[in-house]
Amino acid sequence: MDGAVTLGERFLTFANPGRALTAPILRLTGIRDEDLQGAPSSREAVALFVDFAFRDGPPCFVGHNVGFDVSFLERAGMSTGSRTLDTAELASIVLPSASSYALQRLAADAAIVPDAAHRALDDAITSALVLGHLARIARELPPDILGEIAALSELIGPSTAQFFREAAATATREAWSGESEHRGGLPRSAPRGIAMDRLPGAARSEGPHVARRSPLSVDSVFAADGPLARSLAGYEDRQEQRELAVAIERTFADGGALVAEAGTGVGKSMAYAVPALASAQMGERVIISTHTLPLQDQLVRKDLPALQAALGSDVSVAVLKGRSNYLCPRRWQILRGAVTNREEARIVCKTLVWRTTTETGDRAELNLMRGEGELWSRISASDESCDQRRCKRMPGVNCYLQRARDAAADAAIVVVNHALLLQDARMHGALLPQAEHVVIDEAHRLEDVATDAFGLELHEPRLRRDLQRVAHSSAVTSALRDPGRAEPAERLRADVDRALERTSEVFDALGALLVPVTGPAEDRMRITAGLRASDDRWLPVELAGERLADAIVGIGFAAERIRNLGGDEDELAELETATGELAAARAAITRGLHDPRPTDIVWIEREADGALALYVAQTHLGRVIRRALVDAHRAVVFTSATLAVAGSFAFALDRFGIAGLADTLAVGSPFDHQRQALLVLPADIQLPGEDRFVPDAARLIEDLARALGGRTLVLFTSHATLRDAASRLGALESEGLAVLTQGIDGSRRALLERFTQGRAVLLGTQSFWEGVDLPGDILRCVVIARLPFSVPDDPLIQGRAERYDDPFVEFQLPQAALRLRQGFGRLIRTKTDYGAVVLLDRRVVTKDYGEVLLESLPDARTEHLPLDGIASRVAAWCDRG
Ligand code: SF4
Numbered sequence: 001m002d003g004a005v006t007l008g009e010r011f012l013t014f015a016n017p018g019r020a021l022t023a024p025i026l027r028l029t030g031i032r033d034e035d036l037q038g039a040p041s042s043r044e045a046v047a048l049f050v051d052f053a054f055r056d057g058p059p060c061f062v063g064h065n066v067g068f069d070v071s072f073l074e075r076a077g078m079s080t081g082s083r084t085l086d087t088a089e090l091a092s093i094v095l096p097s098a099s100s101y102a103l104q105r106l107a108a109d110a111a112i113v114p115d116a117a118h119r120a121l122d123d124a125i126t127s128a129l130v131l132g133h134l135a136r137i138a139r140e141l142p143p144d145i146l147g148e149i150a151a152l153s154e155l156i157g158p159s160t161a162q163f164f165r166e167a168a169a170t171a172t173r174e175a176w177s178g179e180s181e182h183r184g185g186l187p188r189s190a191p192r193g194i195a196m197d198r199l200p201g202a203a204r205s206e207g208p209h210v211a212r213r214s215p216l217s218v219d220s221v222f223a224a225d226g227p228l229a230r231s232l233a234g235y236e237d238r239q240e241q242r243e244l245a246v247a248i249e250r251t252f253a254d255g256g257a258l259v260a261e262a263g264t265g266v267g268k269s270m271a272y273a274v275p276a277l278a279s280a281q282m283g284e285r286v287i288i289s290t291h292t293l294p295l296q297d298q299l300v301r302k303d304l305p306a307l308q309a310a311l312g313s314d315v316s317v318a319v320l321k322g323r324s325n326y327l328c329p330r331r332w333q334i335l336r337g338a339v340t341n342r343e344e345a346r347i348v349c350k351t352l353v354w355r356t357t358t359e360t361g362d363r364a365e366l367n368l369m370r371g372e373g374e375l376w377s378r379i380s381a382s383d384e385s386c387d388q389r390r391c392k393r394m395p396g397v398n399c400y401l402q403r404a405r406d407a408a409a410d411a412a413i414v415v416v417n418h419a420l421l422l423q424d425a426r427m428h429g430a431l432l433p434q435a436e437h438v439v440i441d442e443a444h445r446l447e448d449v450a451t452d453a454f455g456l457e458l459h460e461p462r463l464r465r466d467l468q469r470v471a472h473s474s475a476v477t478s479a480l481r482d483p484g485r486a487e488p489a490e491r492l493r494a495d496v497d498r499a500l501e502r503t504s505e506v507f508d509a510l511g512a513l514l515v516p517v518t519g520p521a522e523d524r525m526r527i528t529a530g531l532r533a534s535d536d537r538w539l540p541v542e543l544a545g546e547r548l549a550d551a552i553v554g555i556g557f558a559a560e561r562i563r564n565l566g567g568d569e570d571e572l573a574e575l576e577t578a579t580g581e582l583a584a585a586r587a588a589i590t591r592g593l594h595d596p597r598p599t600d601i602v603w604i605e606r607e608a609d610g611a612l613a614l615y616v617a618q619t620h621l622g623r624v625i626r627r628a629l630v631d632a633h634r635a636v637v638f639t640s641a642t643l644a645v646a647g648s649f650a651f652a653l654d655r656f657g658i659a660g661l662a663d664t665l666a667v668g669s670p671f672d673h674q675r676q677a678l679l680v681l682p683a684d685i686q687l688p689g690e691d692r693f694v695p696d697a698a699r700l701i702e703d704l705a706r707a708l709g710g711r712t713l714v715l716f717t718s719h720a721t722l723r724d725a726a727s728r729l730g731a732l733e734s735e736g737l738a739v740l741t742q743g744i745d746g747s748r749r750a751l752l753e754r755f756t757q758g759r760a761v762l763l764g765t766q767s768f769w770e771g772v773d774l775p776g777d778i779l780r781c782v783v784i785a786r787l788p789f790s791v792p793d794d795p796l797i798q799g800r801a802e803r804y805d806d807p808f809v810e811f812q813l814p815q816a817a818l819r820l821r822q823g824f825g826r827l828i829r830t831k832t833d834y835g836a837v838v839l840l841d842r843r844v845v846t847k848d849y850g851e852v853l854l855e856s857l858p859d860a861r862t863e864h865l866p867l868d869g870i871a872s873r874v875a876a877w878c879d880r881g
Pocket residue numbers: 327328329330331380381382385386387388389391392397398399400401402
């Protein structure tokens with residue numbers, strides 16, 4: 001297995017399917033109906049191919065996702081049971097951190113330039129060359145790892161196993177002959193991990209250990225002849241950025257809270273990174289929290305290193321994520337020793353390869369294929385099984401989570417996400433080191449995350465799993481075998497059986513509430529004081545809840561008795577962790593069913609898979625956020641591109657609980673929206689929900705896509721409307737324009753990747769309203785189908801809105817304004833971008849509140865146009881750019 005690929009004879013034929021080609025096929029392959037005239041039928045073509053491929057005996061078919069092609073051939077008459085070697089699957093093992101396993105991407109990364117011949121043949125040859133490339137990479141792996149992968153690969157397929165056996169043999173031979181560049185399995189390249197070096201001599205519980213030096217000042221760093229201007233590639237002096245940095249520097253110096261809105265393009269991460277580095281250099285730790293992982297990565301991999309290099313700074317920076325992001329070596333070893341199927345074999349193989357290079361064990365470094373995310377939860381650190389007391393004592397357990405926590409404890413700047421920041425607050429500082437200052441970027445998402453962090457949930461399948469886990473824990477199993485400890489263990493098992501029965505009673509009773517006397521069952525329902533007082537169906541819920549809570553208490557007592565009788569320390573620790581989960585379930589029963597606080601919002605919801613859950617959330621988290629963040633640190637900065645509504649911060653200050661306590665600052669975007677962006681308001685479209693709205697919207701989307709060659713993002717607020725509109729855009733496909741539909745055409749990442757290839761319209765809902773960054777020529781038009789008001793019958797929204805004298809004006813409208821601005825913000829990402837936003841919801845001009853919404857948007861040129869004139873006007877606007 002030397003990776004050399006010799007291209008021999010080729011077989012090429014069209015197959016006539018006996019019907020006209022569909023638009024997506026035309027677009028994807030470039031084959032036209034006339035190309036197929038005179039071609040053999042599918043069956044005839046397959047027979048010819050079989051004669052060619054099987055002439056020297058049964059072949060091994062190699063291809064990218066080859067299972068698809070082989071099953072097609074089998075359906076068309078080829079005998080079944082052929083051996084296969086899938087280059088996509090091999091790539092996912094030997095390149096566990098590749099950003100994509102698309103054939104063309106792998107080929108490009110390997111500098112393989114396919115012949116521009118016919119697509120199918122071209123792909124086949126590319127696959128063969130990629131196979132050679134993968135073989136060359138595989139043989140650089142340590143022989144022992146390759147041997148284990150070869151054994152596990154028997155579950156994937158004999159050809160895959162043979163591939164790795166040959167790679168192992170080659171690697172061993174080269175190791176002995178000294179040919180390999182890295183004998184003995186040393187990494188081929190520097191690990192991609194995030195450096196988490198501990199500073200020498202730093203004490204864990206003390207603040208960051210840093211050398212004090214003359215302080216950095218924002219004025220000097222951002223000066224026209226300052227270090228950024230001198231050494232940061234592409235640096236532009238932006239007044240807005242300096243203004244923001246100065247305000248943050250002042251807040252760090254004086255203490256207190258700052259709520260700062262910085263429009264797109266300000267460069268706010270640099271604006272807070274400079275004062276953060278300055279504080280860190282003075283021995284004051286700074287926590288930076290983001291909502292999304294991409295921003296976290298950008299900070300840790302790009303912005304902070306670039307800034308430190310420019311400033312000659314060497315402040316220690318660590319990133320810390322929630323525990324489920326880290327590979328748990330203990331759980332991984334358990335799966336490694338008990339692999340039973342192809343999927344498990346594949347993830348163990350790819351993590352075997354990954355572990356030769358990763359320093360962090362961070363999932364973000366792994367490209368998990370479909371279905372592997374589920375398996376990841378079996379090998380990641382988890383609340384349920386993580387027991388650091390035990391693992392610290394186990395020799396050879398190199399716990400990534402613990403290393404990340406140790407690194408964070410010693411770092412001067414710690415980058416986290418909101419979920420971890422708030423979980424730490426809920427656990428009274430148990431997860432993060434003490435810090436003087438906190439910067440909360442993407443602060444517009446803080447309340448959503450706090451709702452989860454400080455809420456309670458009773459989820460039927462999860463509760464059942466937690467109960468089973470306690471019953472079958474090794475402490476209970478061992479106790480059952482010991483006559484001196486068997487009695488409480490039997491008692492515990494009986495209580496678990498009782499709790500399982502009562503779980504059914506509780507959820508049956510809750511489920512009955514979702515079935516109204518007349519009409520179809522609902523998916524969610526708020527549990528109000530009125531319902532508790534007057535609905536006959538409530539009493540059975542309460543009674544069942546009481547019985548379930550009693551059973552859980554019984555389990556807790558029995559578990560405590562087992563622990564008091566002694567036994568294996570590790571097993572008892574695991575039992576304690578498992579019963580802790582049940583305590584959380586009991587809290588949800590108490591607050592949700594029996595004793596809600598006046599400020600609690602309680603509701604039940606049936607999920608898409610049919611599972612039922614009870615939720616408890618707080619009406620207003622301001623006090624919690626203030627206490628957890630503002631009162632606990634010297635300075636806290638809340639920042640985002642969307643915090644102010646029509647120039648007012650009242651909404652954000654109220655939701656963060658810091659009205660009257662915080663300074664505010666709004667720095668506009670450095671972009672010239674009047675020149676770069678056109679806001680189009682159709683003058684003659686019906687209102688959303690009316691008969692003609694979706695057909696007219698779809699027609700306009702088609703016109704825009706034709707006029708712009710795709711390059712259009714359409715934002716919806718409901719999946720139903722999105723699907724309705726998508727079903728009306730079929731004509732675009734036949735014109736070579738891809739219609740990419742969320743929920744139908746792949747993951748968010750896959751859709752965005754395809755969109756960047758051009759000639760595409762992308763239709764998305766919530767997750768596409770923010771975090772989509774498509775600068776340059778890729779995106780020229782954003783269509784907003786409907787104003788993004790929250791669904792009024794959402795129990796959480798209902799409960800939160802009731803707190804206000806005027807719920808619409810004080811709560812729903814500001815929320816919608818901020819979301820609308822997020823959607824608008826997808827268009828202009830750089831100073832050279834230009835394009836149009838078409839807002840289809842006419843309520844923005846017909847309703848009084850429309851003014852607030854429009855005032856919240858960037859100052860774009862606004863035009864009211866008839867539907868028929870919009871596409872040509874947008875095209876002309878874009879052409880002039
Ligand atoms: S402490 Fe142990 S159980 Fe927890 S993540 Fe680390 S290795 Fe896994």
